[in-house]
Amino acid sequence: MKWWQKAVIYEIYPKSFYDSNGDGIGDIPGIIKKLPYIKDLGVYAIWLTPIYLSPQVDNGYDVADYRKVDPMFGATDDLKELIKEAHKQNIKVILDMVANHTSDQCVWFRESKKSKDNYFSDFYIWKDPKPDGSAPNNWAASFGGSAWTYVPERNQYYLHYYASQQPDLNWENPIVRQYIFDAMRYWKAQGVDGWRLDVITQISKDLTFKDAPKVPGKKYVPLKNTSGPHMHKFIHELNREVLSPFDMMSVGEAPNSSIDEILKLTAPEREELDMAFSFEHMRIDKATGPNGELAVKKPDFKQLKDVLSKMQTKLANKAWNALYFENHDRSRIPSRWGDDKKYRYESATAFATILHGLCGTPFVFQGEEIGMTNPQYDMNQYEDIELKNSYQEQVEEKKLLTTKEFLDVEHKIARDNSRAPMQWNSSKNAGFSQGTPWYQVNPNYDEINVEKDRQSKKSVFKYYQDLIKLRHNEDILTEGTYKELIPEDENVFAYKRDLNDKHWLVLVNLTSKTIPMADLKSDEIKNYSKIIIHNYEGQEEKQLRPYEAVILAK
Ligand code: GLC
Ligand code: CA
Numbered sequence: 001m002k003w004w005q006k007a008v009i010y011e012i013y014p015k016s017f018y019d020s021n022g023d024g025i026g027d028i029p030g031i032i033k034k035l036p037y038i039k040d041l042g043v044y045a046i047w048l049t050p051i052y053l054s055p056q057v058d059n060g061y062d063v064a065d066y067r068k069v070d071p072m073f074g075a076t077d078d079l080k081e082l083i084k085e086a087h088k089q090n091i092k093v094i095l096d097m098v099a100n101h102t103s104d105q106c107v108w109f110r111e112s113k114k115s116k117d118n119y120f121s122d123f124y125i126w127k128d129p130k131p132d133g134s135a136p137n138n139w140a141a142s143f144g145g146s147a148w149t150y151v152p153e154r155n156q157y158y159l160h161y162y163a164s165q166q167p168d169l170n171w172e173n174p175i176v177r178q179y180i181f182d183a184m185r186y187w188k189a190q191g192v193d194g195w196r197l198d199v200i201t202q203i204s205k206d207l208t209f210k211d212a213p214k215v216p217g218k219k220y221v222p223l224k225n226t227s228g229p230h231m232h233k234f235i236h237e238l239n240r241e242v243l244s245p246f247d248m249m250s251v252g253e254a255p256n257s258s259i260d261e262i263l264k265l266t267a268p269e270r271e272e273l274d275m276a277f278s279f280e281h282m283r284i285d286k287a288t289g290p291n292g293e294l295a296v297k298k299p300d301f302k303q304l305k306d307v308l309s310k311m312q313t314k315l316a317n318k319a320w321n322a323l324y325f326e327n328h329d330r331s332r333i334p335s336r337w338g339d340d341k342k343y344r345y346e347s348a349t350a351f352a353t354i355l356h357g358l359c360g361t362p363f364v365f366q367g368e369e370i371g372m373t374n375p376q377y378d379m380n381q382y383e384d385i386e387l388k389n390s391y392q393e394q395v396e397e398k399k400l401l402t403t404k405e406f407l408d409v410e411h412k413i414a415r416d417n418s419r420a421p422m423q424w425n426s427s428k429n430a431g432f433s434q435g436t437p438w439y440q441v442n443p444n445y446d447e448i449n450v451e452k453d454r455q456s457k458k459s460v461f462k463y464y465q466d467l468i469k470l471r472h473n474e475d476i477l478t479e480g481t482y483k484e485l486i487p488e489d490e491n492v493f494a495y496k497r498d499l500n501d502k503h504w505l506v507l508v509n510l511t512s513k514t515i516p517m518a519d520l521k522s523d524e525i526k527n528y529s530k531i532i533i534h535n536y537e538g539q540e541e542k543q544l545r546p547y548e549a550v551i552l553a554k
Helices: 028-033 035-041 076-088 107-112 174-189 231-243 259-266 301-315 344-357 385-397 403-413 450-455 460-473 475-479
Strands: 009-012 045-048 065-069 092-097 148-151 156-159 194-197 249-253 275-277 286-288 294-296 361-365 481-485 492-499 502-509 530-534 549-553
Touching: 028 035, 028 076, 035 076, 035 460, 065 076, 065 174, 076 092, 092 174, 092 249, 174 231, 231 249, 231 259, 259 275, 259 301, 294 403, 301 481, 301 492, 344 460, 344 492, 344 502, 344 549, 385 403, 450 460, 460 475, 460 530, 475 492
Parallel strands: 009 045, 009 361, 045 092, 092 194, 194 249, 249 275
Antiparallel strands: 148 156, 286 294, 481 492, 492 502, 502 549, 530 549
């Protein structure tokens, strides 16, 4: 076993974690202050989203200098100090490498846009306009509009899969690859233990650059497949040049990859990545309206079970799963799939039980461990560039939705839902900052915060601690086989984990209804009776209560 296979990894969004100097922005000294809290939770590693110099158009996913810590987060020495302190407590530190694109303020891009024949000219993807002067093709950017922006100095367009301030790097250029690899080696020298690789499956482009098949009503068309022909080759090279020689863990973000692609990315013999974040299980509540408008639907838990089970069985003995429900791009699970009012504790712990019972490495996003919820913000309280661009297109330009309809969707799924500051206690600004927080604290902080949760009888934090301990102490969770029971049941997730003579059952009610045990069409379930972990007190044999979750042994 590698260390990361036994680990639970805690994701920190530094900007919103803890502000140590009162400027309203979470920072690295703030993370150092909270290390005892992280240690208490029991995780083996922390992953920090980008802390490099950045104009923050996309909260640091627009990097201006890969080797500088942005002063708003502290100095490089603070990061070194964090790594030293974390290592003292046996906590590994994982950074986020944004290798698909830089900021348009990165000196590489500022030079590149000047002319067609300087050292940096080919660092980005430049194409001539069509004869009529328009963009080279109809590709849409992920954050709205065309994926191409015109630059008069070169009389050319550059490609950006995200915002126009995030130009895509040209990975076909071997010098670009070396620059990225060098930056990663630089951070290794500072003690970093591994990488989360931002949209790494998008680094290779379709080199024909042809139009995507037209979609009625759409001027720009989102690419269905964003992985080009050299993706595996480039990732393999990254592995050989940096990851393996320096023994660094890797987890890649794989937005459009199928399970077969995930398997290719993570099968050890292919020497690419240790793990990859798949997106498929997060699409169970996504919908599109008849005119292409943003929509959500009731989560399809049958689909959730199918996708997670498919991942478990496809990767079994071949590769390793990265497990997550929440992160800085997703909203809060009790609000999204559970019940964040009456059954907040129960639904938070129910989904946690599902995730931590599976085979793979669980990732926990800051605040998930106390059951934080989505704030119900007004339009002017959102910050995210993706959301703002989408509002402009869907509500203002195309009038596909009213503001109210738009907000109804975003209250469920907006990325900003999870980016509101961490709720530490009931004091001013939830104890996040003595100043004015860069982003508004969820007004429910008086009721939901670390201090209160840890004093409560129903502590989500305590439940996470127990789950994390189980993962560390019980090989059955890391090494046991997986088998789903009652796959046809829409309301209950039941699966077995088996290792030698140990036999466990994970049983979770996904609804706010009470479900009679007699409804579960499996004779096996009744064979399990010894409680390993349970989110209710007292065993109830005849029924599953709302969001009841339990791991039982035979
Ligand atoms: C990834 C990040 C997201 C960012 C995007 C562009 O999906 O997780 O936050 O906006 O890449 O870098
Ligand atoms: Ca600060």
